[in-house]
Amino acid sequence: MKLKQKLLLALVASILATPAAFAYTHDTTPTENTAALAHDDVDYHNVSIAVPEIALIDVTPNTTGTAPAITFTAPTDAGAGFTNPVVTGASTLAYSSNVAAVTPGLRKITVAVSSATGAGAADLVAIPAGVTLGMTPTLDSPTAGTVGTCETAPLSSTVTSCDLITGIANYATGINGKTLTYVPTITGAGGMIAHTASGAAKTVRLVYTLSSAS
Structure with missing residues (x-):
């Protein structure tokens, strides 16, 4: 057998003994397959996603439809002070909040005693x-936030605002x-x-605000 034939046979045998020589390698850097580009085994397509920012809050009387009322009964014995009042009604708090997908922040709900002026402000x-007014929300999820200072440092004649809920992420209470x-x-x-005035019931207006926690 001639030398050239021996070398050719040796080369073929070497290639056949190396399966990797026939391995298929797919495209690891995909390019969009268009009419102007050759098609290969990988393609991609862009999908657009738009999510609006949501920050909604609603505070209403509870299911009884009765606005919260706090009534103190006058003591009748000299030297006695007021005792715990009768509290009727409660509020229902509903809110919807989402945070940014990139560098997300958190939101909080603050409560402030209104300093409104104009019609009805009188x-x-x-x-x-001599009395403080604390508020305790019902929370059922870590993303709903955590109870804030309105429970531990409640509103009073000198404290006119507090954080009701802090650390709110992506959460909605449900419409109820x-x-x-x-x-x-x-x-x-x-x-x-x-x-x-005259011992009659007067209105303390509480303003609830859902805002950035920064």
Whole structure:
């Protein structure tokens, strides 16, 4: 056998003994297969996704339809102070919130005693000295947030705003909302509280705001 034939046979045998020489390698850097480009085994297509930013809040009387009311009964014995009041009604708190997909932040709900002016403002009052007004929301998910300072540092005649819920991420309560209860606590010396005009019920307007936690 001639030398050239021997070399050719040796080369063929070497190739056949190396399966990797026949291995198929697919395209690891895909390019879109268009009429102008050769088709290969990988293709891609872009999908557009648009998600609007949502920040909605609604506070309404609970299912009884009765707005929350706090009533103190006057003591009848000299030297006695007020005792725990009767609290009727509660509120339903509903909110929907989403945060950015890139560098997400968190939101919070704050409560502030209104300092409104104009029509009807004369009927609004501050929280009387000698009592605080705490609020406790019902939370059922980590993304719903955590209870804020309205429970531990409640509203009063001197504290006019507090954080009701902090650390809210992507969460919606559902349209029926969650229960929000009001907890008044007597803090005045001897249990005394500054009285409202003529002892009649007056309105303390609470403003709830869902905003960035920054």
